[in-house]
Amino acid sequence: MIMSIEKTWRDIDEQPDEALLSLLKPKTLGKLQSKNPLHTIRKNLLRNGIIGIIIACFYIFCIIAFPFWQIQTCIGAVLIFTLWATIGAFRLRSAIDGNVESLPVLEEMERHYKNILQWINSQKWAGLIIYPVSAAGGFMLGGVIGAGKPVDEIMSKPVMIWALLICMAVLTPIGYWLAKWLSHKAFGKHLKTLKQNIDDLKEKS
Known part of the structure; x- marks a missing residue:
């Protein structure tokens, strides 16, 4: 009788824990990891940073290829804004623990949430200043490429001044809402x- 009981317990111990094994499967781990929003946010921050670097390189090319002070000033300002936003994205990403499979403590989650929101909002407000400059630079750059003439000669006509102002007035809100939509799509x-x-953890604590 005793031997039978011991054998039964030994058989139970030797049986694999199916539930545990299923959790340890790569597909299951990946699914659990994907449920952590910080994992996706961290990945999107990296993507934003890489895109920012590519765009910055394009701006540098334009500054070198088109040696007109008006274009260089406008695109230079946009370049500074792009670098600022890109550096911010990489800093936020590095601040988030790389081991995002395990959920951070409540304080860490709140800190990341606050920092990311602050980064997004600061870009929105800075964008309201930089979008008109970007529109002006793009307008003059397009004129130089299309007409093959210097900026001074292109902008010497009053109609071009009005066209520039209209372009800035139209493209600024479009740029703002486009950036807002892209930000919401990536992080919202x-x-x-x-x-x-965070709210669920606060209720349980």
Whole structure:
């Protein structure tokens, strides 16, 4: 009788824990990891940073290829804005723990949520200043490429001044709402999930 009981317990111990093994499968781990909004936010920050570097390189090319002070001033200002936003993205990414499979503590989650929101909002407000400059630079650059003439000669006509002002007035709100939409698409859903996780933890604490 005793031997039978010991054998039964030994058989139970030797049986694999199916639930645990299923959790350890790569597909399951990947699924659990993807549920953490910080993981996706961190990945999107890296993507934004890489795109920012590519755009900055394009601006540098334009500054070198078109040696007109008006274009260089406008694009130079946009370049500074792009570098500022790109550096901010990489800093935010490095601040988020690389081991995002495990959920951070409540304080860490709140800190990341606050920092990311602050980064997004600061870009929105700075964009309202830089978008008109970007539109002006793009307008003059397009004129130089299209007409093959210097900026001074192109902008000497009053109609071109009016066209520039209209371009700035139209493209500034378009640029603002486009940037807002892209930001929401990249981070909005995941920030909402992160905020919900924070609220849930606060209720349980």
